[in-house]
Amino acid sequence: MNPGTNIVDPARLAQKYVDAVREEITRDSLKIRVLGLIATIDEPSLAYARATKKKFNNVGIDYDLQHVERLDLEKVILDANQDHTIHGIFVYYPVFQNQQDDYLRNQVNYRKDIEAGSIYWTQKLYTNDRHANTDSEQKALLPCTPLAIIKLLTEIGRYDENVERPINDKTVTIFNRSEVIGRPLAMMMSNDGARVYSFDINGPLLFKNAIPEETDITRAQALMESDIIITGVPSAKFKKISTSEFRDGTLCINFSSISNFEEDVQEHTDVFIPRVGPMTVAMCIRNTLRLYRNLHE
Amino acid sequence: MNPGTNIVDPARLAQKYVDAVREEITRDSLKIRVLGLIATIDEPSLAYARATKKKFNNVGIDYDLQHVERLDLEKVILDANQDHTIHGIFVYYPVFQNQQDDYLRNQVNYRKDIEAGSIYWTQKLYTNDRHANTDSEQKALLPCTPLAIIKLLTEIGRYDENVERPINDKTVTIFNRSEVIGRPLAMMMSNDGARVYSFDINGPLLFKNAIPEETDITRAQALMESDIIITGVPSAKFKKISTSEFRDGTLCINFSSISNFEEDVQEHTDVFIPRVGPMTVAMCIRNTLRLYRNLHE
Numbered sequence: 001m002n003p004g005t006n007i008v009d010p011a012r013l014a015q016k017y018v019d020a021v022r023e024e025i026t027r028d029s030l031k032i033r034v035l036g037l038i039a040t041i042d043e044p045s046l047a048y049a050r051a052t053k054k055k056f057n058n059v060g061i062d063y064d065l066q067h068v069e070r071l072d073l074e075k076v077i078l079d080a081n082q083d084h085t086i087h088g089i090f091v092y093y094p095v096f097q098n099q100q101d102d103y104l105r106n107q108v109n110y111r112k113d114i115e116a117g118s119i120y121w122t123q124k125l126y127t128n129d130r131h132a133n134t135d136s137e138q139k140a141l142l143p144c145t146p147l148a149i150i151k152l153l154t155e156i157g158r159y160d161e162n163v164e165r166p167i168n169d170k171t172v173t174i175f176n177r178s179e180v181i182g183r184p185l186a187m188m189m190s191n192d193g194a195r196v197y198s199f200d201i202n203g204p205l206l207f208k209n210a211i212p213e214e215t216d217i218t219r220a221q222a223l224m225e226s227d228i229i230i231t232g233v234p235s236a237k238f239k240k241i242s243t244s245e246f247r248d249g250t251l252c253i254n255f256s257s258i259s260n261f262e263e264d265v266q267e268h269t270d271v272f273i274p275r276v277g278p279m280t281v282a283m284c285i286r287n288t289l290r291l292y293r294n295l296h297e
Numbered sequence: 298m299n300p301g302t303n304i305v306d307p308a309r310l311a312q313k314y315v316d317a318v319r320e321e322i323t324r325d326s327l328k329i330r331v332l333g334l335i336a337t338i339d340e341p342s343l344a345y346a347r348a349t350k351k352k353f354n355n356v357g358i359d360y361d362l363q364h365v366e367r368l369d370l371e372k373v374i375l376d377a378n379q380d381h382t383i384h385g386i387f388v389y390y391p392v393f394q395n396q397q398d399d400y401l402r403n404q405v406n407y408r409k410d411i412e413a414g415s416i417y418w419t420q421k422l423y424t425n426d427r428h429a430n431t432d433s434e435q436k437a438l439l440p441c442t443p444l445a446i447i448k449l450l451t452e453i454g455r456y457d458e459n460v461e462r463p464i465n466d467k468t469v470t471i472f473n474r475s476e477v478i479g480r481p482l483a484m485m486m487s488n489d490g491a492r493v494y495s496f497d498i499n500g501p502l503l504f505k506n507a508i509p510e511e512t513d514i515t516r517a518q519a520l521m522e523s524d525i526i527i528t529g530v531p532s533a534k535f536k537k538i539s540t541s542e543f544r545d546g547t548l549c550i551n552f553s554s555i556s557n558f559e560e561d562v563q564e565h566t567d568v569f570i571p572r573v574g575p576m577t578v579a580m581c582i583r584n585t586l587r588l589y590r591n592l593h594e
Contacts, residue, residue, distance in 0.1 A: 074424075106416050
């Protein structure tokens with residue numbers, strides 16, 4: 001296999017989801033407004049923010065990108081929660097790079113939390129509560145990045161959403177057990193039939209049928225067993241996964257800002273997805289429409 | 298001054314608060330029950346848990362200490378939220394040593410959150426909302442450890458709670474800006490008149506009148522300016538504060554599990570408070586009574 005030929009471009013796979021949102025917004029002439037809040041003046045981050053604005057604009061969503069000082073962010077979020085002309089709020093993290101970022105994430109009212117990263121939504125996932133709220137028959141939102149990873153797998157034919165257990169009997173290893181990505185992803189994939197080894201800096205857990213259990217599996221064992229390896233460790237200290245650590249043909253996905261795989265990974269994988277970002281934004285756009293339909297109209 | 302003579306024992310200062318709670322519970326024959334949940338089998342942690350149980354028992358509170366597997370903790374908390382015979386829930390952290398601990402902290406219903414460490418209570422502090430809830434004229438709870446530090450200062454005559462600005466014009470440096478201790482403490486002390494330099498691993502902020510602002514002060518400058526230095530960095534990587542870094546007579550408080558000061562600190566301080574724990578437990582006991590009076594009776 002030629003290097004690079006099995007690398008999946010998430011932007012290409014995201015297009016149909018983005019198109020579907022645009023068609024619905026156009027058809028029904030929806031007026032949806034999102035407030036994007038960025039606290040950094042770091043140019044790559046600003047470029048990323050402008051790119052997301054463009055993606056929202058392209059589907060017909062009014063995306064108001066504002067720079068705010070990080071110390072003003074809480075007040076701006078609380079004001080935006082009260083502003084009935086704003087239907088969604090998107091905050092660019094990291095801001096404080098500590099627990100205060102989690103605090104801020106939970107200041108966004110759930111009706112405007114298009115990333116679905118607040119405890120309101122993740123708790124529904126963890127406690128298997130499928131409803132958007134107690135008054136609603138609408139389905140709960142799912143957090144953007146875990147949902148994006150599942151949609152990428154769906155688009156490449158590895159996750160059949162039409163069957164009861166779309167990823168039955170597959171073994172998955174995930175490096176990252178954050179509350180916004182790694183833990184929800186382990187819950188979702190194990191609920192859909194996979195055995196999921198979930199590693200963080202303190203060790204592994206094994207998720208089966210959306211129930212975590214203790215395990216003493218090693219990194220080496222978990223990787224060698226895996227059909228799918230998913231990484232999201234934004235640290236140079238993480239020992240990059242080398243091709244000798246997994247079986248040829250294993251599907252590899254990296255959602256960290258830095259690659260957690262050695263450079264030659266694509267020569268030994270069935271499919272390599274080096275980044276997830278464009279699908280995450282697509283899911284965010286999709287969540288925006290769902291929140292508008294379910295909780296604003 | 299002889300080494301050690303100016304070391305304050307927080308247990309001794311906590312006694313009057315504990316006694317006041319015991320008297321009220323005895324006088325009114327209150328039946329209050331707290332559920333203590335510990336997920337570790339580490340013996341020092343268990344010994345600490347048994348010691349806190351004894352302290353609750355000593356004031357007449359029924360303290361049910363239970364060992365639960367960490368993976369069962371969420372369900373046990375959610376069940377305890379529903380159990381009307383339980384008035385307070387105390388969870389021994391760390392459990393997972395990652396964001397999941399913050400998630401768990403926020404699963405405790407605010408009416409039973411005797412540590413006042415959930416976002417429900419800290420948000421009230423950060424947004425200057427003084428009421429326990431929208432139906433109540435009762436005052437909001439304050440998180441235990443920040444409150445404990447202020448009570449220790451009060452007891453040694455450095456925090457006059459009877460005046461409008463109890464710590465007016467004092468300069469304070471705090472190493473720790475966690476959501477449960479360092480940030481609330483900076484808000485509370487600056488609201489009471491102090492200039493507070495708040496350091497975390499990413500740098501400093503300056504709090505004045507409960508409003509944070511950016512600052513480029515260095516550790517060296519902040520320490521030399523300080524009347525009070527408060528540390529809570531549970532990491533061996535933190536460079537311990539040496540006596541050459543602050544003026545003779547500065548009041549020093551350490552609330553970390555490991556001391557963040559060099560060993561000879563007490564020879565150069567006015568007062569050294571090497572630990573806060575016993576006062577924290579006293580404030581927790583006090584919060585338990587307040588929650589019972591305000592939201593359960």
